Amino acid sequence: MTRREQFEQQGYLIVRTVFRPDEVAQLRQSAYEHRDRQQQRGLVTQVKQAASVKGDLLSKDGLGWVIYDPRIVAIATEILGDTPTYFADSTYQIGTGTRGFHRDNIDRYQFGQGDDWDNAYRMIRFGVYLQDHDSYSGGIRFKAGSHRTTGGSGVFADTRAGDVVLWDLRTLHSGNARRMKVLNNLPLHVGLENRLPDFLFREQQGERISLFFSYGLANQHLDRYVAQHVVKRMAENVRLSDYSPETLKRAEQNKLRVLNVKEML
Numbered sequence: 001m002t003r004r005e006q007f008e009q010q011g012y013l014i015v016r017t018v019f020r021p022d023e024v025a026q027l028r029q030s031a032y033e034h035r036d037r038q039q040q041r042g043l044v045t046q047v048k049q050a051a052s053v054k055g056d057l058l059s060k061d062g063l064g065w066v067i068y069d070p071r072i073v074a075i076a077t078e079i080l081g082d083t084p085t086y087f088a089d090s091t092y093q094i095g096t097g098t099r100g101f102h103r104d105n106i107d108r109y110q111f112g113q114g115d116d117w118d119n120a121y122r123m124i125r126f127g128v129y130l131q132d133h134d135s136y137s138g139g140i141r142f143k144a145g146s147h148r149t150t151g152g153s154g155v156f157a158d159t160r161a162g163d164v165v166l167w168d169l170r171t172l173h174s175g176n177a178r179r180m181k182v183l184n185n186l187p188l189h190v191g192l193e194n195r196l197p198d199f200l201f202r203e204q205q206g207e208r209i210s211l212f213f214s215y216g217l218a219n220q221h222l223d224r225y226v227a228q229h230v231v232k233r234m235a236e237n238v239r240l241s242d243y244s245p246e247t248l249k250r251a252e253q254n255k256l257r258v259l260n261v262k263e264m265l
Helices: 003-010 021-039 070-080 190-195 220-233 235-239 245-253
Strands: 012-015 044-047 049-053 085-096 123-129 139-143 154-156 164-168 173-177 209-216
Touching (some): 021 049, 021 085, 070 123, 123 220
Antiparallel strands (some): 044 049, 123 164, 123 209
């Protein structure tokens, strides 16, 4: 089974060892340095114990290169089937945020209801976790196949630092997942997971740092997502995101289309 077939069947995919250990270390360092600089400017928001820096990843020194990295673009191209478009939908977090299953697409609340549920939908999100989650808490969980049905079996994404995980925006998922010390691979109901005492769960491997970014094919679903989500809900992030000519040149060289969302505000 090809990676694209796996993705289309389960609604998510893990690609192993995309980044080298030195690249993971560099990304972690850049994440901390950028947060510290932006905190002084009041551009860091806090959700529970997670800090999120305003502005998209492509505009951030030391971090933006992951968006146009040829290894990432090749994966996106393989899964989407054509040239991927990036549209300013990205962020990174330091620390532990909220958990709870949800979908990321526009028509997320009722399965099968709305334009997102036709066969032309090609919108994907990447997660890069800069620490191991194959046996530690803090990673992501999916409902396998939930991009094609109302639910699905729960499964941990057993990522390690250097791996990437990507999912269809319609796939049910929950971040900041907790693994028990015993029955380590048994995913609990999220409500129970939130209520049980901390000593029953494995800790995270160091402080959690995660990067998230999205791509899509240039079609009506991308246009709709940008208009209804990025422009309406992420306008401040878009205004704070400036791309240098060198950044745009590198993206073009690596066969990534970058949408100028700022012109749509």
